[in-house]
Amino acid sequence: MSDSPFSFFASCAKSLEPLLAEELQQCGASDVRQTVAGVSFTGTLLEAYRAVMFSRMASRIILLLHEQLVPDADALYAAADSIDWTQHMSSRDSFAISAAGTTHNLRHTQFIAQRIKDAIVDQFRNSGQDRPDVSKQDPDLRIHAVIKKGRVSLGVDLVNGSLHRRGYRQEQGEAPMKETLAAALLIRADWPALMHKDNAIIVDPMCGAGTLLIEAALMALDVAPGLLRESQLSAWPHHDQSAAAVVRQEAEQRKQRGATWTGQALGSDHDLRSLGMARRNAERAGVWDHVEFSSTALQDLKLGQAPTLLITNPPYAERLGDEAQVMALYQALGDVIRREAMGAEVAVFTARPEWGKLIGIHSHKQYALFNGALPAKLLLFRVDDDSVYQNRKTAVAGSQLVTEDALDNGGQMLANRLRKNLKNTGRWARQQGHGCYRLYDADMPEYAFAIDVYTDMEGQMHIHMQEYKAPASVSDADAEQRRRQCVLAVQVVLQLPSQFISIKVRERQRGKQQYQPTREQGEDIVVQEGDARLIVNLERYLDTGLFLDHRPMRRYVHDHAAGKDVLNLFCYTGSVSVQAALGGARRTVSVDLSSTYLSWAQRNLALNELNLSSNELVEMDCLRYLQKCRQDFDLIFLDPPTFSNSKSTDNVLDIQRDHGELIELCMQRLRPQGLLIFSTNMRKFKLDPALAERFDIEPFSAASIDRDFARNNRIHQVWLLRALAV
Numbered sequence: 001m002s003d004s005p006f007s008f009f010a011s012c013a014k015s016l017e018p019l020l021a022e023e024l025q026q027c028g029a030s031d032v033r034q035t036v037a038g039v040s041f042t043g044t045l046l047e048a049y050r051a052v053m054f055s056r057m058a059s060r061i062i063l064l065l066h067e068q069l070v071p072d073a074d075a076l077y078a079a080a081d082s083i084d085w086t087q088h089m090s091s092r093d094s095f096a097i098s099a100a101g102t103t104h105n106l107r108h109t110q111f112i113a114q115r116i117k118d119a120i121v122d123q124f125r126n127s128g129q130d131r132p133d134v135s136k137q138d139p140d141l142r143i144h145a146v147i148k149k150g151r152v153s154l155g156v157d158l159v160n161g162s163l164h165r166r167g168y169r170q171e172q173g174e175a176p177m178k179e180t181l182a183a184a185l186l187i188r189a190d191w192p193a194l195m196h197k198d199n200a201i202i203v204d205p206m207c208g209a210g211t212l213l214i215e216a217a218l219m220a221l222d223v224a225p226g227l228l229r230e231s232q233l234s235a236w237p238h239h240d241q242s243a244a245a246v247v248r249q250e251a252e253q254r255k256q257r258g259a260t261w262t263g264q265a266l267g268s269d270h271d272l273r274s275l276g277m278a279r280r281n282a283e284r285a286g287v288w289d290h291v292e293f294s295s296t297a298l299q300d301l302k303l304g305q306a307p308t309l310l311i312t313n314p315p316y317a318e319r320l321g322d323e324a325q326v327m328a329l330y331q332a333l334g335d336v337i338r339r340e341a342m343g344a345e346v347a348v349f350t351a352r353p354e355w356g357k358l359i360g361i362h363s364h365k366q367y368a369l370f371n372g373a374l375p376a377k378l379l380l381f382r383v384d385d386d387s388v389y390q391n392r393k394t395a396v397a398g399s400q401l402v403t404e405d406a407l408d409n410g411g412q413m414l415a416n417r418l419r420k421n422l423k424n425t426g427r428w429a430r431q432q433g434h435g436c437y438r439l440y441d442a443d444m445p446e447y448a449f450a451i452d453v454y455t456d457m458e459g460q461m462h463i464h465m466q467e468y469k470a471p472a473s474v475s476d477a478d479a480e481q482r483r484r485q486c487v488l489a490v491q492v493v494l495q496l497p498s499q500f501i502s503i504k505v506r507e508r509q510r511g512k513q514q515y516q517p518t519r520e521q522g523e524d525i526v527v528q529e530g531d532a533r534l535i536v537n538l539e540r541y542l543d544t545g546l547f548l549d550h551r552p553m554r555r556y557v558h559d560h561a562a563g564k565d566v567l568n569l570f571c572y573t574g575s576v577s578v579q580a581a582l583g584g585a586r587r588t589v590s591v592d593l594s595s596t597y598l599s600w601a602q603r604n605l606a607l608n609e610l611n612l613s614s615n616e617l618v619e620m621d622c623l624r625y626l627q628k629c630r631q632d633f634d635l636i637f638l639d640p641p642t643f644s645n646s647k648s649t650d651n652v653l654d655i656q657r658d659h660g661e662l663i664e665l666c667m668q669r670l671r672p673q674g675l676l677i678f679s680t681n682m683r684k685f686k687l688d689p690a691l692a693e694r695f696d697i698e699p700f701s702a703a704s705i706d707r708d709f710a711r712n713n714r715i716h717q718v719w720l721l722r723a724l725a726v
Contacts, residue, residue, distance in 0.1 A: 005030075007064040008048055009146075009155060011038040012057050015369040016184050020057040027051045040064075045240045048158060049247040053226035056183035056215070058163050062144050062155040063236070070152045072105045073115055079152050080119035080145075088156055091124055093235045094135035101147030116145055116154070140235035156236050166228040168214065168285035171277050177208075177313060179225070181371060182215040185311065188367045188378050189347035194308045195220040200263035203307040205298050205336060206329075207267030210278030210291065212311055217265050217287035222258025224251040228285060261290070266307070268296040299332045303340045310337065311347040325498065327358055327406055327488075334359035337383055346381040353377040357405035362387045375477075404492055411485035414447050418493040425708050429453075436527050436536075436548055438708040442468055447486050452548055454536055456525045463490055464538045465503040502538035526607065530558060531582040533607050534575050535600065545573045545600060549715045550639070552704045553679060557637060558583035560675070564634035567591070567669065569622045574601025576637050581610045589633075591618045591625050623651055623658070626665035632674075636666050639679040655680055660688045663721065667695060676721040679704075683714060696722040 008029075012020045017034040024032050027050035029041035041047075051061050066083050070076045089095060097116050099109040106112055120143075121131045142157040164180040186192075194200060195216070202216045218225070226248075233239050265287075269275050275293050282291045314329055337346055337359065350356060351371060356363055356379045364387070365380040381387060407415055421439050429437040435455035442448045448468040455461050465486065470479045483505060490501060502522065522539025529551065536545045557566070557576055562584035568577045571590035574597075580588050592598055598617050605615050618625060622640070640662065644653040659680070666676050677700075691697060698720040705713050 005042050005044060006048065007040065007042050008051075009038055009040050009062045009064055009144075009153070010051060010055065010058045011060045011062065013037065013059065013178070013180060013184075013370060013372075015367075016057045016180065019184055019187055020055065023055045023057055024051055027054060044243075046243045046247065049240075049244045050250075052159055052163065053247050053251050054224050055163065056187075056219075056225055057180055059180065060144075060163060061158045063158055064153055064155040067151055067153045069150055070103070070106065070147065071150065073111075076106060076112065076115050076152060077119045080116040080154060081123060083154060085120045085123050086127055086129065088236060088238075089132060089141050090235075090237070091130040091132050093140040094133045095120070095141045095143055096134060096136050096139040097143045097145060099145045099147075103147060103150055106147065112145060112147065116143065142234065157234050158236065158239075160232055160234050161229070163225065163229070166218075166225050166285065167230050168228060168281050169209070169211065170284065171209075171280070177211050177371065179211060179215055181369070182211045183219070184369065185212065185313075185347065185349050185378055186216050186219060188369075189309060189311055189345065189380060191216055191309055191311075192219060194345060195261070195263060197308055198262075200309075201266065201305070201307040202263070203266045203303065203310045203341075204312050205268050205296075205301050205310070205333070206312045206314055207269050207278055207293065208271070208274045208313075210267055210281050210293065212313065213265040213267045213278075213291050214282055214285050214287055216311075217282075217290045218285060220258070220261045220263055221287065221290065222254045223286065224254065227251050227255065263290070263308075265291040266303070267291065267293045268298075268301055269293075270295065270297045298329065298336060301336050301340060306341050306344045309345045309347065310341045311349075313349040316351055326352075327355060330355050330358035331360070334361060337361060337381070338388055341383050344383050346383055348379045348381070349376060350379065351376040353379065354408055355406060360388065406488050407492065408481075408485060410446060410482065411489050414444060414486060415489040415493050417443050418451075418489055422493065426453075428707050434529075434551070434706075434708075436529065436546065436551075437706075438548055439463075441709070441711045443711065447482055449486050451486075451490065452544075454525065454527050454538065454544070454546075456527055457533070461494065461496065461500065462525060462538060463494065463496060463501045464544055465490065465501065467503070467505050504542065529575075530555060530579065532558075532575070532578045532604075534578065534604055535573070535607060546575055547572075549681075549705070549709050550576075550679070552706050553637070553677065553718065554579045556704075557635065557677070561585040561635060565589075565632070567631075567633040567636045567666075569625075569636065569638045569666070570640045571601055572597050572639075574598075574604045574617075576639075577601065577615060578604050578608050578610065580635070580637075581605070581615055582608060585635075587614045587616070589616045589618060589631070591620055591622050593619065593621050595619055621651055623653070623662065623665070626662070626669065629669055631669065632671050633669055634671050634674045636670060636674070636676045637679075638662060638666055638676060642680065642682040642685075655682055656685060659685075660691060663691060663695075667721065667723065670723065672723060674722070677718065678721060679716055679718045681716045685717060687717075687719065691721075694724070696724050698722075 010020055010024060014037050017039055021032050021034050021039045024039055024041050028047045029043045031042045033040045048061055051058060066079060068079045070079055097113040099112040117134060124131045144155050144157065146153045164178050166179050202213065204212050207213055233244060267278060272295055275295055278293050282288045314333065315326060348356065348359065351374050361381045361383060363379040363381055367378040369376050369378055418440060425437065425439060437453055438450065439453050440449065440451040448470060450466045452464045453461055454464060467483065487501065487503060522537050524535050524537050526533050527536055534546055538544050554576055558579040561580040564585055566580040566585045566588045568588060568590045571577060571592045574590050577588040577590045590601055598619050602617055640653060640655050642655050663678060670676060700718040700720050704718040709715055
């Protein structure tokens with residue numbers, strides 16, 4: 001049966017199809033055709049076993065059994081039933097079904113797999129045999145169903161397990177690279193030609209668990225991946241064991257001839273745990289004599305002679321705040337290459353190809369690849385005097401290196417806007433004595449962020465970035481790229497290291513986890529606003545503890561509080577109360593249902609040496625407080641949330657519905673010449689016109705917006721309410 005031609009499909013990771021097609025041709029396959037994530041071919045079992053043994057790109061080799069149009073579930077069942085499964089497995093074998101692709105009527109892969117399973121089981125029962133068991137873990141036979149353009153292709157896996165597993169990598173570190181991808185990078189970097197040079201040396205200065213170097217040594221020694229795997233041929237009953245033995249003998253002979261390789265693979269990393277894994281992996285792969293690992297930081301690497309190939313996969317910035325560190329690593333890599341690898345071939349695999357410019361060397365070729373689902377590129381360099389940048393634009397920010405070259409065209413435009421705002425709005429803020437102000441408020445729609453400056457008492461600038469909701473038309477990948485560029489533009493323009501930048505990112509479809517802070521807790525910082533010193537925290541909560549848009553209202557309260565009794569409802573962190581007290585208020589009362597915010601308010605009062613005997617804090621629902629209160633006040637500040645349904649109270653607050661009652665109760669607590677300041681940040685809020693019949697209402701929104709919020713003049717609405725003159 002091994003001499004009969006079969007149709008096969010070799011699956012692989014996206015972007016590896018051309019390399020896999022070349023391998024299959026070298027194995028003697030015919031009619032080789034590339035498609036997405038795989039290559040189809042025809043050949044005998046001998047050619048298929050060669051692909052299993054020698055392919056460094058393939059994930060699976062699937063023998064195709066049947067293909068037909070499947071407009072609905074019944075047609076799918078019929079397609080599966082058209083194959084005599086009793087000829088391809090026994091009732092004693094366990095099986096599993098992997099399904100991919102859908103149609104209008106077949107929308108779920110789980111249902112597709114279930115329908116095929118029903119056809120197989122029914123066939124065995126109808127023939128009077130026991131039904132085979134389904135086993136999702138380590139089945140004896142894996143059946144594949146792929147639906148494309150309304151047609152289903154059904155086949156069986158020739159081997160148990162994925163071919164990307166060579167067997168040597170029994171432990172892995174963070175962000176592991178699959179062996180198939182490592183082999184693809186080496187081929188694209190021309191290692192199969194370079195490794196034959198006299199005393200060839202391959203170097204990975206950030207080797208991690210050593211996958212790149214181990215695959216390089218296996219190639220140079222001509223060790224077939226199939227010789228390393230424990231995976232055996234599947235339970236398909238028509239395997240030709242003699243053909244498989246012939247292929248294994250070919251592989252053993254090639255391994256013996258390849259053992260004469262005299263080159264060397266050198267790896268270094270600062271992570272001792274990863275190096276331990278790398279050494280054990282190399283030993284299991286049988287290449288220990290040809291690979292040497294050392295614990296060396298990137299910037300300290302000394303090679304003694306230029307390598308034949310330097311190849312590496314720098315770490316990714318897992319969090320936005322880590323980017324400056326990784327950017328500095330790219331620059332350090334460039335320094336090492338220029339110092340230790342002049343005349344060498346260099347390959348850098350990165351999911352951030354724009355950072356390749358940080359290396360400071362012109363790339364002569366690039367290959368688009370995927371690391372799992374993550375788009376990435378392999379950048380190739382020939383290191384000589386002509387390829388090295390003569391001038392590198394670098395800005396030093398604290399201990400971090402941040403470069404203009406990290407910005408794409410959009411990021412550069414954003415940086416220019418930030419510079420303009422820093423010159424204009426920043427100058428205004430300094431003239432007004434405002435250390436905390438809004439620098440940028442979605443000035444460019446593509447970069448929908450609010451960027452606020454908080455300057456602490458030592459004069460250190462801190463940046464708080466908060467993302468607005470992106471339109472549904474913006475993909476997650478585009479949103480992430482813009483987000484990263486926004487962070488980098490801030491670092492470049494303000495020359496700040498990452499520890500002084502906090503970003504709250506709006507994640508899609510995360511429910512209550514709508515925002516993700518850069519760090520979990522963060523540190524409190526103290527800022528100055530007029531006479532007041534106030535505590536803010538840019539990371540711990542959604543808001544910072546200080547609403548910058550209310551600065552004019554706090555200033556108004558400060559200037560009108562002398563000798564008055566002031567009530568601050570929904571007081572938050574008590575900043576209005578602090579300003580009132582520092583403005584000469586006789587006493588203040590601050591009411592909020594949150595013990596966390598009242599504790600914060602107490603710290604703000606203490607920071608300004610204001611005692612609690614004349615600055616009372618009340619933990620209570622504000623509506624309930626007003627209903628029970630019998631004290632009168634000269635000035636009341638009312639800034640309720642748009643909606644609140646706290647577990648601490650039975651009251652559910654809807655400001656549009658309930659503002660009339662709140663205002664009525666506040667006005668009952670005002671002395672005859674008293675003033676109520678009512679504010680809301682609800683964009684579509686409409687003040688009840690009936691209130692104008694009972695009170696003197698003065699719109700105050702325009703006067704309550706400072707220059708730094710002029711672009712967003714509907715961020716809040718404010719009214720001043722007094723009793724009608726008799």
